[in-house]
Amino acid sequence: MTPTELRAAVVVVGAGAAGMYAAIEASRQGADVLLLDKSLVGRGGATVMAQMTVAAAIGHAEPDDWRLHHNDTMQSGKGLNDESLVRLLCSEGPDRILETRDMGVRWAADGDLLRQVGAPGHSRRRCCYVGSLATGIGVSNGLRKELRRRSVRTRSGLFVTDLILAGDGSCAGVVALDVQAGELIVIWAGAVILACGGLTELFARNSASVNMTGDAHALALRAGASLIDAEMIQFFPIGNLAPRLVGLDPIMWDPFRYQLGGRLLNGAGEEFVHNYAETADEGRYSASRDVLTYAILKEVAAGRGTPHGGAWLDFREVPFEKITALFPHAVAKLLEQGVDLRERAVEVAPMAHYTLGGVLVDRSLATSVPGLFAAGEAAGGAHGANRLSGNAITEAFVFGHRAGRSAAAHLAAAGAPEPDAAARTGAAEAAATVESLLGQNSSSRIGLPALRRELQELMWVKAGPFRTAVGLASAAAELESLAGEKLSAARVGSARRFNMEWYEALEMRNLLLAARAIVTAATERRESRGAHQREDATATLPEFAANSLVAMRDGHLSHSWRSVVRDPIEVA
Amino acid sequence: MRLTVQRFDPLVDAAPHDETWEVPEYEGMTVLDALNWVREHEDPSLACRFSCRVANACKECSAVANGRTAYVCTVPAVGDVRVEPLPHKRLIRDLVVETSLGGD
Numbered sequence: 001m002t003p004t005e006l007r008a009a010v011v012v013v014g015a016g017a018a019g020m021y022a023a024i025e026a027s028r029q030g031a032d033v034l035l036l037d038k039s040l041v042g043r044g045g046a047t048v049m050a051q052m053t054v055a056a057a058i059g060h061a062e063p064d065d066w067r068l069h070h071n072d073t074m075q076s077g078k079g080l081n082d083e084s085l086v087r088l089l090c091s092e093g094p095d096r097i098l099e100t101r102d103m104g105v106r107w108a109a110d111g112d113l114l115r116q117v118g119a120p121g122h123s124r125r126r127c128c129y130v131g132s133l134a135t136g137i138g139v140s141n142g143l144r145k146e147l148r149r150r151s152v153r154t155r156s157g158l159f160v161t162d163l164i165l166a167g168d169g170s171c172a173g174v175v176a177l178d179v180q181a182g183e184l185i186v187i188w189a190g191a192v193i194l195a196c197g198g199l200t201e202l203f204a205r206n207s208a209s210v211n212m213t214g215d216a217h218a219l220a221l222r223a224g225a226s227l228i229d230a231e232m233i234q235f236f237p238i239g240n241l242a243p244r245l246v247g248l249d250p251i252m253w254d255p256f257r258y259q260l261g262g263r264l265l266n267g268a269g270e271e272f273v274h275n276y277a278e279t280a281d282e283g284r285y286s287a288s289r290d291v292l293t294y295a296i297l298k299e300v301a302a303g304r305g306t307p308h309g310g311a312w313l314d315f316r317e318v319p320f321e322k323i324t325a326l327f328p329h330a331v332a333k334l335l336e337q338g339v340d341l342r343e344r345a346v347e348v349a350p351m352a353h354y355t356l357g358g359v360l361v362d363r364s365l366a367t368s369v370p371g372l373f374a375a376g377e378a379a380g381g382a383h384g385a386n387r388l389s390g391n392a393i394t395e396a397f398v399f400g401h402r403a404g405r406s407a408a409a410h411l412a413a414a415g416a417p418e419p420d421a422a423a424r425t426g427a428a429e430a431a432a433t434v435e436s437l438l439g440q441n442s443s444s445r446i447g448l449p450a451l452r453r454e455l456q457e458l459m460w461v462k463a464g465p466f467r468t469a470v471g472l473a474s475a476a477a478e479l480e481s482l483a484g485e486k487l488s489a490a491r492v493g494s495a496r497r498f499n500m501e502w503y504e505a506l507e508m509r510n511l512l513l514a515a516r517a518i519v520t521a522a523t524e525r526r527e528s529r530g531a532h533q534r535e536d537a538t539a540t541l542p543e544f545a546a547n548s549l550v551a552m553r554d555g556h557l558s559h560s561w562r563s564v565v566r567d568p569i570e571v572a
Numbered sequence: 573m574r575l576t577v578q579r580f581d582p583l584v585d586a587a588p589h590d591e592t593w594e595v596p597e598y599e600g601m602t603v604l605d606a607l608n609w610v611r612e613h614e615d616p617s618l619a620c621r622f623s624c625r626v627a628n629a630c631k632e633c634s635a636v637a638n639g640r641t642a643y644v645c646t647v648p649a650v651g652d653v654r655v656e657p658l659p660h661k662r663l664i665r666d667l668v669v670e671t672s673l674g675g676d
Contacts (some may be wrong), residue, residue, distance in 0.1 A: 040671060043623065043630045044623040085641035137629060180664055180671075209623045209630065244600025247628035247646045337600070402580050449608070493617040498668045501616050 003184040008034035011189040014196030017396035018376025023405030031346035038159035050136030055390030056093030061116035061125040079386020083383040083567040098398035105142030106531030162430035167422035170370035182496030191407035191415030197356025204460035206352040214514030216378035225367040228380040229357035231521035235290030236353030273281040293350040310349030365403035368370040375403035385530025439494035448504040578656040603644040619666040
């Protein structure tokens, strides 16, 4: 079957906040944009699940300065932040938030002043939000309005399987599987922006959407771009573990704890966080995410966990009227399900939440492949070894905006050349490979959902919150067997339309490559720093105050170190 | 619990048919969890839409469960549950119906 061909000046892959913003800005710059999502535009991805806040030094709640936000972000990143990206994030955050208000995002406000609250690690009250735990949906709806206003072309259900390279190594477009129709499409483009999120789906316990399968990371590696700090995965300390809650975000306990207090207790009912952090936490929610993750998992490992293997989060000493007043919607949903916070504590545990590392970009969000850009969670470098609460959607806005602008500028300079012979051959080969998976081993007993589960358990245990050289070596060997004989023996049904196994096979290819990159980088970083904790190397060592880079040549991953980018600012 | 799903691939099958599985229960399990259990343990070819899994944020997993239209990530999986695709929309396969593919 010959793939259908489309054209666009700029293709944006992924339609969360970063992708939508990139599409809006490229369109404003006059580029003909096509915005794709493998799920539904504005629905899949991480943005809609974000219930929390968005940080920017707007100074509406108290005097603030972007340089203070910059200092806080640098502090949190433990020496690995690319300072030029932090400057971009913090200096442009305020403009972007105010701009999204004009687009139709209904930020909580009193008149012209946005409400800004505090969050751990922020020295000022600078975190904006929408409604009661509705920030992500509010953001998504506002950006979609702007997309419609600008008549930006969007396509849901297109899974980008490959980037197409021209003979000179520049990016010439994408190959995509139209999941609903079961057909391949080639889209020729002058610039491509990867905004398809992180790789949290690699881990057995994760709090993000099922779409976060390392697509950007794998596409970038296969096209010749590099990853930065691939070993840095943020584990969110108090994701909901038990009971299973319906219709609520697994990380919703965070705002509960931040605004209400609430005690974090081990299986024996004792407070424990102060045993691990220098500053006692004491329910004031001051310990950073990496410290809390460490403390909870250490208690569990020492046999002091809860029945499901986490910690208790207990609000029984908080006046119930206070809880109801702050979170009426969530409390009603909890009561519907028989969870009464007056009577019981809940179990919480760390979960993979956010991909700190990612595709290596410069301050214009360009990768090393001409015409290829990355933005949002897919791009690495801004957060270093730990991300502050509230910086993810700011990053999506600011980096999306900048990537859209840079892609348009690239087009103005380089034009959108006709696809050359190398591009045509590459596209045809990639499409043929995808097509050949359909109906593969259709009588095999090895299913892709089960293989994914195996991968997730492996990564959680051996390359998750705690790592050792021995565990990582064993993970590398198991990944080889998963990527080799197991994946090639997996069944893919032959149904053409909405065949989940077909795209899951392609996602598995991406997950496995991303997993290999993580294991490679985690093996090389023989120290502990922020989100990367090595039980066989617990100290933070000055010689590792560098960014780790992973690249792929001829199917093999290579690792190198790069000095951290410094871009000092005048002190605020 | 016992999960019954209406299966149908309009490109292949003459008519829809039901399939039933016994799914092990746990506290708080949802119908979407049960569908995913089937995909992992019994039949990975079963098709349904979802992204966020449990948060009721992505609004992709709507179907008809025991006669009522609902997001199946919010429906408790207890006793007997029969799931079929939304009516009045073009059926793509199993529980998946056509959703606007272009702009909204």
